[in-house]
Structures are given as C-alpha cells and as structure tokens.
Amino acid sequence: MTRLLIAAAGAALCLAALPPAAQEEGSGPLGLPNKAGASVLMTELNAIEAANIIRRGRVIPLGREYRPEMPLGPGQDYALSRTTSRGDTSTRVETTLSAPLTAGTYLEGLGHTGTGGEDPRFFNGFTPDEVAPEDGPGAAGVEHLKPIFTRGILIDMVTVNGGPMDAGQEITVADIEKALDWFGVNEPGNGDAVVFHTGWGRHWIADNDTYLSGAPGIGLEVAEWLIEREVALVATDAWTVGVQPVKEGPERDFPVSLALTQKHGILLHDNVESERLIDAEISEFAYIFAPVPIRGATGSPGAPLAVY
Template structure:
C-alpha cells in the first residue's frame, strides 16, 4: 500500500499514536471549527505544553527543600510481554547479536555484544501521557484539529518532545488508608471530599505545579487478576478532576492504567482524561508505583522526570524518580 493510502486508512480508522479514537460517520461530518469555551488556552493560542508552563524556577526551588535524607526511589513498574496493557497494546523485546551467529566474534580481542529490538506500544507500563494524546471529536489541546497535525509518522504539534523536564513537588494520596482497603474496589469514585479528607489527614495543602498521585493498591492485581485489573478501576470523577485542575496542578495519576474511574458511571469514554489533557493541558502519569512511599509515609517529595524525546509521540514509557 502506498504511503498516502496508508495514511488515509489509518486516519479513517481513528488511530492516533498510542491509542484509538472512535470516529463515527456522523462525527466526521460535523464541523470541529465551532466555537468552544476551552480554547484558546490561557497560556496563549500557540502554546503546546499546557500546565508544564507552571514549572517555574520558584516551583523547582521550593520542591528541592523537601529533600532531607538524600534517598531516591524509582516510581516505574518493570515492563515485559506479560504486563497487562490497555486493549490493543503489547510489548515484546528481542535480544539480537548481529554477526555473531555460530559463535562468531569480531577482531583479535573476540568482541561480542548484545542489542535489543523492541516491538511495542509506547503506552505500555509506567507512562507519561502528553496533552496531544486525548481529544474531543478530533480536536486536541488548544483547539488543534487532528486533520492539521496528526500524521501516521507522528504529531506535528503537542509532541512529547516539547515537554520540559518535570522537576516539582510530588504528592501521593493514600486512598487505601482512606477507605480501609488494601485494594480500593474498582467501582470507587474519589470525590472532592475524599481528596480533601486525605490531604488533611496527611497534613498537605496542594499548591501550584504539583504532581498529584493516587495510591489505590491496584498494582497488587498484576499477575494475580489481570482481567480485573483492566476491566475496571477506581479513580477520580469529573467533579474531583475540575477541583484538582483549579489547584493548578501540572499532572495527575497513580497506580492504575487510566487515572480515572473506569468504566465511568455516565457511560462516557474517559471523560476525565478528555477534560484534564485536552481542556486544561494537565498531564497524566499512569502505573506509578507509590507503594514504597506509602509504606514509609512519604507523602510529599521532589519529583523528577526527564522523558525520552520521541519526536511526534503523544505518550512515552518513563521512570520518574522520587527524592526525599
């Protein structure tokens, strides 16, 4: 199939890097140029980084004051072919030894090496979902229309390579203690009151530029009940999402795969992600392993993330670091 034909086929099917966007025939006919109350962005009509604009030097300096012991902790989960992932996604790694078949070596010093080839989706495992990842009727953050910037070889705007390093305060909210459950039930929607109660209990007040992470115990299901892990999950609803956004956070997420209650009681498909990413430019961090932080009651810490700069991607595997 020729490149142009392939591009048309992919776009028509509703595929966007890292995810699938259902596109009905009716929606395709509808105009996406109608006025909306969520764009242009408050950061400017040409802005491509959304809430990352909040990551000022003052925010960084304040967050650095949280480091008292000099301890570091990775927040990612290991990835292999068995890790459960969203719908169509998969991950396979192959070890290749080019030119070394039959025990061959190179040079008088018998040089050998291992290389790895990955065939997988960037949305498997712990990941940063950029603001170009989720749209509303093919319109994305700051009113960018898919037809204008989405190609089969990546997005021409809102790419993950545009996102600056995230160095800020990380906050983990232990919902397992709040509900008194080692694993929060999958149909649990976190309300504003729930979040405020946990913040009060942990002695935290949210501030501009924070990364807010929820600990639900959901990672305990991996390898034990992968079916349940993917079919449902606890998380914030729309009211809580709006409240969090109004606190001027830069990212939200936690130990689940979508960072919102799923399925949504309204029947809508990932409305919280639509609101946070497309409307407010707030990033999503999925499958964050906060269990060691919770065990040691480390509720706030220096959050550091420098993601791979895959040009044109809207999401990418990451390993954020907590320093405290």
C-alpha cells in the same frame, strides 16, 4: 544560602498567585502558543521548592518493570529481541523493544486523548491531522513538554478508604481533604504533581483481566478541584486517572482525561508504582520525570522518581 532559599520560596508563592498567562507571554489556554501544556507551570521556583523538600537524599523509582506478562490492552503486543555481534576484541548485544508507548508506566501526552464526534479536537484545538500527520512530527508531540521537577504529594486512598479501592469507586474532594489532613500535607498548588494510591496496583500481573476491566479513580468533581489549583500533573497506580467505568456516558469514555488534558493541558501519569511511597511512609517529595523526547509521540515511557 538559607536566606536565599527562603526568599526564593517566597517568590514562588507570589508567582503562583498570578494567573498562568502572567507567567508566560503569548496566546493559548496557558499563556502560550502552547504545545507544552501544563508543564509550563513548573518553573525554576517550583524546582527550588521541590529541592527544599529533599532531606534524606533517598530516591524511589515509581516505574513498573517492563515485561511480557504486564497488562496490555486489546491489540497491544510486547516483544524484546536481541542481536549479538562478535568481534576479535569485543562482543555487543543490541536490544530492540516493540511495544506501545502506552504500555507499562507512561506519561500521557497532549495528543493522546481528544474529543469525539464530527469535529474531534485535542488540547489547544489541535485536530487529529495536526496531532498525527502522515508526513510530519505532529503539533502535540512529547518533545515539546518541559522536564518535570516539582513538588509531589501522595493521596493515600487505601488508608482513607480503609482498604484497597474497587473498580468504579470514585475518589471525592472530601476524600482528598481527609487524606491531606490525616498526613498533615498542604493541598496541591500551582505546578504541583498529585499521586493517587488506590491499591489497584495489587492486580498488576497478578490478575491482568481484573486490572484492565475497570479502575478506581477521580471523577469530574475532583478534576475541577485540581484544575482550580493549577496542578501540572496527576498520577495514579491504575491504568487511568479517571474512574472506570464512568457513571454516565459510554462505558469506556474518558471525561476526566478530556477535562484535565484536552481542556487544560494537565499531564497524566498512569500505572505508577505508588506502593513504594507507602512503603517509604512519605506523603511529600520531589517528583522528577524527563519525558523521552520522541518527536511526534503522544506518550512517553519511563520511570518517574520520588526524592525525599
């Protein structure tokens, strides 16, 4: 069995060296008539590599608890209602949740952020009408995404920074390289998931106005670095992966999301409770998440898992 796993890992490295188009047939930014984005980079061999990281069998949920007090954007509401049905032999309670899919810990789908202007476009050139048609499921719904089971690595910016980061503070490539060297972790590669811990989660519920006012995060320098390494997913403990406010352009523009997702199909996971990785003192793990296959949805709620 050990020989098989070693051989498989070697094959994974060979496969990762190929361009994505060589791994999947077809046409499109990632070698497909692509509705699945960078989730196609997570192959069976990525799953084997991730499984080989698991040594202690410990599972850490990284999703924040959904509750009325959590930060919500302008115009967003959260409501959980209950209906009780009583019979002669049993009682059933049904719950109905009314909340945006971008509340709590959520995965940004390929139809969430696109370019502006007179001819707005989303990943793979999809138009807003194709992403969210009035009479159909849409071309970039999360139901097209592949399940996530891949190597995850933590970039602990609190340690590198000497304390929690502030809104508008940008993570650099030098910061990432310092964190990787500090914790002895290899840099991310084809199909990996990268989780940034900035300490911004300290404001979650404790100070929602501050939490939503801005965020530390990456800029275009790191975005290009991640694109070159063909990662599949980027996660953060803030409400956005990209630093806010941005240093150039409109205050709440999203150049990092456009670079990662709109151009390259890289998935983004926001509001992740990365503090639990710090508490567990781990920097490398299997990152697992199955998007809820809501047909036509541009995002997915749910709790990613870190297993080590």
